[in-house]
Amino acid sequence: MTTRIVSVAEGRRLTRAVTIGTHTLTADEPEPLGDDTGPTPGELLLAALGSCTSMAVRAMADRHGWRLDRIDVAVRFGTEGRIVKNIGLTGELDPEHRRQLLAAAGRCPVHRMLNNKVPIVTVPTLLAEPETPAA
Numbered sequence: 001m002t003t004r005i006v007s008v009a010e011g012r013r014l015t016r017a018v019t020i021g022t023h024t025l026t027a028d029e030p031e032p033l034g035d036d037t038g039p040t041p042g043e044l045l046l047a048a049l050g051s052c053t054s055m056a057v058r059a060m061a062d063r064h065g066w067r068l069d070r071i072d073v074a075v076r077f078g079t080e081g082r083i084v085k086n087i088g089l090t091g092e093l094d095p096e097h098r099r100q101l102l103a104a105a106g107r108c109p110v111h112r113m114l115n116n117k118v119p120i121v122t123v124p125t126l127l128a129e130p131e132t133p134a135a
């Protein structure tokens with residue numbers, strides 16, 4: 001999986017500016033904890049999973065020339081720490097194509113990463129010194 005560096009800058013209260021290459025997103029928490037200026041970090045995680053799932057299914061359908069007109073993915077946190085993905089496939093697909101596409105949905109990189117308990121390494125970094133006026 002190719003990736004760009006994701007950087008996060010602190011904003012007002014719990015609002016965060018997330019920068020990925022030339023793209024900027026906002027993460028926040030709903031009121032009263034935050035200002036509700038963007039999705040929560042958990043919702044961004046769900047968005048990553050849903051987007052990756054949709055892309056993997058589309059790529060497989062296109063690669064095989066299957067008539068997948070539309071894919072809809074809805075992702076939510078379920079009970080007992082589970083994540084629930086609902087996948088809707090619209091198009092002229094036979095049952096075997098549907099089975100293979102749903103199997104591909106479980107093989108997207110984000111899905112595999114979440115299932116495999118990816119180790120996360122925290123590295124302390126020197127922070128930039130605040131700018132001081134010239135003497």
